Amino acid sequence: MVQKFKENWQISRNWQLIFPLLGLIGLGYSSFKLATLIFNNQITITLVIAAVIFYILLKLTLIIFEKLEKKWAVNYRWELISIFLVFATTGSSSMFVSRPLIKMMGINKENLPTFAYWVLYIVIGFIFYQILLVLIGWIFGQYKFFWDFEKKMLRRFGFKCFAD
The missing domain is CATH 1.10.1200 (Non-ribosomal Peptide Synthetase Peptidyl Carrier Protein; Chain A)
Known part of the structure; x- marks a missing residue:
């Protein structure tokens, strides 16, 4: 699984894994902050909403990556x-x-x-x-x-x- 991930992102050295890791952490944090704006008081619902937002933002980000990979x-x-x-x-x-x-x-x-x-x-x-x-x-x-x-x-x- 890790090898497939490395191949997909063209990672040849282990230190390069820091960028996907930081990206996922940032995306997770942003998702959680957005979810707390919607459901601030209920932690269970907040976590579920954060997971849904995370999934949507991840899919959107991957679509943007495909387009920008060609442009940049x-x-x-x-x-x-x-x-x-x-x-x-x-x-x-x-x-x-x-x-x-x-x-x-x-x-x-x-x-x-x-x-x-x-x-x-x-x-x-x-x-x-x-x-x-x-x-x-x-x-x-x-x-x-x-x-x-x-x-x-x-x-x-x-x-x-x-x-x-």
Whole structure:
């Protein structure tokens, strides 16, 4: 069973199993959190709902993997999991990093109009997202993918200095 799993995800070394394991743990955690939003008080029903959500999200994720495997140039299927983990980690990390910076700059809802505060919050978060995307991609062994992804995104925003 493990050998078939390794073959399906093109895993050649045991350390690569960390990516499917982290993916399943993240998917399980997300499923449980969604289930607690629906049935917070009853643990048995919550666990059953979490299992159903887990199954649905797993099937959806595998469909997305099939489509993205063709679109993104990856050498191995397990790299898709690594890429998804980078996107997930970067999204929450950028807000985690930018929140204290915004406070240090003295930006808050009391001294700015609400619209201006949220625009600045999103812009600063977006800047840190771009930096962290490449950094966390490097940590997960996907530097080339995310640097190319970053250059493509910056070109779309009109930064012609990243043209190949």
